[in-house]
Amino acid sequence: MDELLNGIRYNFIISSEPINKKQAVFDIESIHKETKRKSFVTNVNALLSLFNVDGEDPRFWENEWILKNKEIKKLIFTAKKYLSDKNFLFYLEDYLDLDRKESEWGGYE
DSSP, X not given: OEEEEEOSSEXXXXXXXXXXXXXXXXXXXXXXXXXXXXXXXXXXXXXXXXXXXXXXXXXXXXXXXXXXXXXXXXXXXXXXXXXXXXXXXXXXXXXXXXXHHHSOOEEEO
16 A cells, blocks of 8 residues: 655655565655655654654664554554644655755655
8 A cells, every 4th residue: 555645845655565464564755856856764763753663673774664564554644644744744854855965865756
């Protein structure tokens, strides 16, 4: 399941792909509207703190997380809530602007 959320300067794709009946892969990808550059943002600090996950837990070190379906439902709810909030978007997108300029964002959309 992919869901597109429109931000101010970025679009966000929230993905959840089943692995089996109990688990799925979860990730969030960000696409800069102007340049079409993209990057996974699942593990950026701003989102990790919203998701209330332990940054020391190896499950959350990668861009894609393998979790129980129940956990993913909560993460999707939280992501949609905050990625629809203009105040949070300004904060997150300012962070993503800096990250995009200082690091290598992947290919184009």
